[in-house]
Amino acid sequence: MNVRTVKNLKDIFGIPVGLSDHSMGSIGAITAVAMGANVIEKHFCISRKIENPDSTFSMEPHEFKQMVDDIRTAELAMGKINYQLSDQEKNNQKFRRSIFAVRDIKKGEYFTEENIRIIRPADGLPPKYYEKILQKNAARDIERGTPLEWGMIL
Secondary structure (H helix, E strand, C coil): CCCHHHHHHHHHHCCCCEEEECCCCCHHHHHHHHCCCCEEEECECCCCCCCCCCHHHCECHHHHHHHHHHHHHHHHHHCCCCCCCCHHHHHHHHHCCEEEECCCECCCCECCCCCEEEECCCCCCCHHHHHHHCCCEECCCECCCCECCHHHEC
C-alpha cells in the first residue's frame, strides 16, 4: 500500500479521491484519510466465521465502528492550519521561561550573567538567545523584572 498517492492524485486532478483498501486492519484507511482521501472502500462482514474469499481482510461490525471512530479522531488531530496560539497554549506560556532583567540595567551597560536570567513566565525573548545577548549593550534603561525584547538590545 502506498497512501502517498492519495494526496498526489488529489493535487494533480483536484477532485475527490478514495482508497479501495484490501488490507487487514484499519491503518491504511486512517492514513489515507490523513493524506486527503474522501472515500474509503473497506470489506465488511457480519462474521469472519462465515467464510468467503474476502473474509480474511473484511471487518466485523465492531472493527468497522472502531475504524470510523479512529478516522474521526485522526481528522480532529490534524486540525486546521493556524499559527496563532490556542487559549491552552497561551495559558501554558506562564510555565515557559524567557530572559528577564534581574537587576536595574542602565543604557549602554553590558548584559551579564549577573543582570539577566532565564525565568518564568515566557513574556520576553526565548532562552535560546541568552548566550547571544550576553556582552551586548542595553539600548535604554531597563528596570529589574522586565522581560527583554530585541528593541532593548544594541
